Amino acid sequence: MLELNNLTVHYGHKRVVHDVSLSLAPGQTLGLAGESGSGKSTVAMSVLRLLPRSARVEGEVLLDGEDVAAMSWGRLRAVRWASASIVFQGAMHSLNPVHRVGEQIAEPMRLHGTPGRVTELLEQVELPRDKARAYPHELSGGQKQRVMIAMALACGPRLVVADEPTTALDVVVQEQVLALMTRLVAEQDLGLLMISHDLSVLARTCEDIAVMQGGELVERGRTREVIANPRHPHTAALTAAFPVIGDPAHRWSDPAPAPEPLLRVRDLVVDYGRTRAVDGVDLTIGRGEIVALVGQSGSGKTTLARTIMGLRAPSSGRVIFDGVEVGRGSRAIKAFRRQVQLVLQDPSSALNPRHTVFDAVAEGLRVHGVPGDHEALVTAAVERAELRPASLYLDALPHELSGGQQQRVVIAGALVLQPRLLLADEPVASLDASVRGEIVALLLRLRAELGLASLLITHDLGLAWQIADRVAVMHQGKIVEQGPVGQVLLTPSHDYTRALLRAVPQV
Amino acid sequence: MSFADGVRTGRGGAAGAFLAHRTGVAGAVALAVAALVAVLAPLFIPADALDVTRVTAQAWQPPGAGHWLGTDHTGRSVALLMAQGTGTSLFVGLTAAVLSVGIGTFAGVVSGHFGGLLAGALLRVTDFFLVLPALVLAIALSTVLPRGLGTIILAIGLTSWPSTARMVRAQTLTIEARPFVERARALGGGHAHVIGRHVLPSVVPLVLVNATLSVASAIVAESTLAFLGLGDPTRISWGAMLHQAQLHGAVPQRAWWFLLPPGLAIVVVVLAFTLVGRALEAVVTPKR
Numbered sequence: 001m002l003e004l005n006n007l008t009v010h011y012g013h014k015r016v017v018h019d020v021s022l023s024l025a026p027g028q029t030l031g032l033a034g035e036s037g038s039g040k041s042t043v044a045m046s047v048l049r050l051l052p053r054s055a056r057v058e059g060e061v062l063l064d065g066e067d068v069a070a071m072s073w074g075r076l077r078a079v080r081w082a083s084a085s086i087v088f089q090g091a092m093h094s095l096n097p098v099h100r101v102g103e104q105i106a107e108p109m110r111l112h113g114t115p116g117r118v119t120e121l122l123e124q125v126e127l128p129r130d131k132a133r134a135y136p137h138e139l140s141g142g143q144k145q146r147v148m149i150a151m152a153l154a155c156g157p158r159l160v161v162a163d164e165p166t167t168a169l170d171v172v173v174q175e176q177v178l179a180l181m182t183r184l185v186a187e188q189d190l191g192l193l194m195i196s197h198d199l200s201v202l203a204r205t206c207e208d209i210a211v212m213q214g215g216e217l218v219e220r221g222r223t224r225e226v227i228a229n230p231r232h233p234h235t236a237a238l239t240a241a242f243p244v245i246g247d248p249a250h251r252w253s254d255p256a257p258a259p260e261p262l263l264r265v266r267d268l269v270v271d272y273g274r275t276r277a278v279d280g281v282d283l284t285i286g287r288g289e290i291v292a293l294v295g296q297s298g299s300g301k302t303t304l305a306r307t308i309m310g311l312r313a314p315s316s317g318r319v320i321f322d323g324v325e326v327g328r329g330s331r332a333i334k335a336f337r338r339q340v341q342l343v344l345q346d347p348s349s350a351l352n353p354r355h356t357v358f359d360a361v362a363e364g365l366r367v368h369g370v371p372g373d374h375e376a377l378v379t380a381a382v383e384r385a386e387l388r389p390a391s392l393y394l395d396a397l398p399h400e401l402s403g404g405q406q407q408r409v410v411i412a413g414a415l416v417l418q419p420r421l422l423l424a425d426e427p428v429a430s431l432d433a434s435v436r437g438e439i440v441a442l443l444l445r446l447r448a449e450l451g452l453a454s455l456l457i458t459h460d461l462g463l464a465w466q467i468a469d470r471v472a473v474m475h476q477g478k479i480v481e482q483g484p485v486g487q488v489l490l491t492p493s494h495d496y497t498r499a500l501l502r503a504v505p506q507v
Numbered sequence: 508m509s510f511a512d513g514v515r516t517g518r519g520g521a522a523g524a525f526l527a528h529r530t531g532v533a534g535a536v537a538l539a540v541a542a543l544v545a546v547l548a549p550l551f552i553p554a555d556a557l558d559v560t561r562v563t564a565q566a567w568q569p570p571g572a573g574h575w576l577g578t579d580h581t582g583r584s585v586a587l588l589m590a591q592g593t594g595t596s597l598f599v600g601l602t603a604a605v606l607s608v609g610i611g612t613f614a615g616v617v618s619g620h621f622g623g624l625l626a627g628a629l630l631r632v633t634d635f636f637l638v639l640p641a642l643v644l645a646i647a648l649s650t651v652l653p654r655g656l657g658t659i660i661l662a663i664g665l666t667s668w669p670s671t672a673r674m675v676r677a678q679t680l681t682i683e684a685r686p687f688v689e690r691a692r693a694l695g696g697g698h699a700h701v702i703g704r705h706v707l708p709s710v711v712p713l714v715l716v717n718a719t720l721s722v723a724s725a726i727v728a729e730s731t732l733a734f735l736g737l738g739d740p741t742r743i744s745w746g747a748m749l750h751q752a753q754l755h756g757a758v759p760q761r762a763w764w765f766l767l768p769p770g771l772a773i774v775v776v777v778l779a780f781t782l783v784g785r786a787l788e789a790v791v792t793p794k795r
Binding site for chain 2: 309311330333334337338341342344345346349350351352354355363364366367368410413417
């Protein structure tokens, strides 16, 4: 049905896809894996000739035996959506906020004159009929993604291309959307080309898998075999980056015996207007201990971290650091923030684009008026964060660095103040699989060398399994379960923990 | 190193990018000529030539060999008046723009950064000035205050800042929502740190662009006020020349040489500032 023969795409002089050949039969599911910049999205867009004008395409893209490049404009419009459709990446940005979703689902049907009913499509994607009258902002992320899927199915295509369909969703919703796609593919005998950086997502949905690196196809085969016996080193690196919960080989640290407490949170309550975001949380982090705080988006874990940092005022409750209660005055909070540092999720936005690496790392020193040779301190911190030699990086601007390097700069900016606790909010969520492992290892090494304790906020239970000593599970503002990693993740006692664990796609 | 190349193109590129805008370069050249005239005119024009009591030429002379642009109702050379007026127009335009942009930036950053009651109050004041007809307010101010250049500058500056304030506030809010500001706060940075290191550097390029554009409107405003006879009577400016021409009947005299040059000069300088502003805007605005 879909055949790519020696597809090569250039943007100017840059070759982004090189000599890729793939084929897909009706009813077949193919996963395309790769890191950012590997060319996987370019391949997907070339199927419907959706690449920008500046792209130079060589090779053939055959859709039902017809060359897409040779199609007339009218023919191409007829083919788009009717024989192949796309589920785009960000559902929240791909829906028009001023139209009801029912109208948006009906739009391709109207354009192509396809008979059919919006309500039937909504039923297929398991949404109630009356949601057709809803506007996008009235739907949750998972519901919006379902609308996108209903849209893709509107004209009865035989091929669906899904570009990172679940990337912005949390584990539980992701599992629901993946289950829906698997069911639809089986029922309607669709061909599915799914693109993701996450091998476990592809393993959940696709029979076959193709791995791309630097624009080239490096491995292709049955999903099960490729993941069990990767032949190419890049595939092996990708598989290794997704830890299997319960596998001791993926545990990177041994749980330490319960140390002396460093930070204690007592009965903390935070309200946003009438909603209670954090509801009576008790949490203890020991010296040099890594505690993972896990939960779905909206569970209040980020609010908890912000409140501990003093970036939000709690409604009630206490934060005790090193035996002393942290005051509310600006002086007390400033002193506390020398000891506790925050590492944010997306390093590209956590660094001021106008500041060089030196400025970004030295910012904390300037804020606190730390005496001494700033250059030497910054260099030491940058090298601790494993950007070596530091002199190569100090004058660089953030956009000149890769995502992993940017996150190291953020970590160096925290380390330069010699803190005793790091609050890391999804520190690896926006990083590529191969980089993720390096950052995780860095956090562990910092603990070993400096005795640095961390509170790791994450929705990724695999990450918790890899490095945490203890896990606290947060649900609707409350901590429903906490204890040593092995106990919480292997013999969970709360229903919610079990639900979270069930939703984790397994490689 | 790949990123070392990136640094060079990233920072050295601003001047090059500006030079790529031909209209902007044309505007900059026009401004340079105007500035040169403004600086040199007082040095080279003898005081006698502009003194009504000492001029020897006849009134209402059309352009000719002795007077390139003819003479006015008192016999003074229009060309010399034009040159002398350049300085006043540019000075008023620039200072009024600096005043207006200064007030606007302050109000915008403060209301954007602090929020709460203070921001609410500042915003209401901004709205109040925004809906006031600027010209009427300026006329009222210049009638109440003693006549002089200072009054004109104040009148223009006080009426034209709200649009800058709105824009700066919007930019401040955008920057404040970025995670790197949260990181700065988490590092322990206070208000001064966040404003000085993060907000202002991001706002300044926009403010500069806005300042160039407001110089243009300040020059028009100065000319308008002077034309209406509210200017400083002791100084020559393009607007004041138009006022004189109107007052002494240049139209019935068919003395086009007294009316056209100041009008055209205003158009050219205003256009030049606008072109430079637009080109700067294109250079400064990130394309990402």
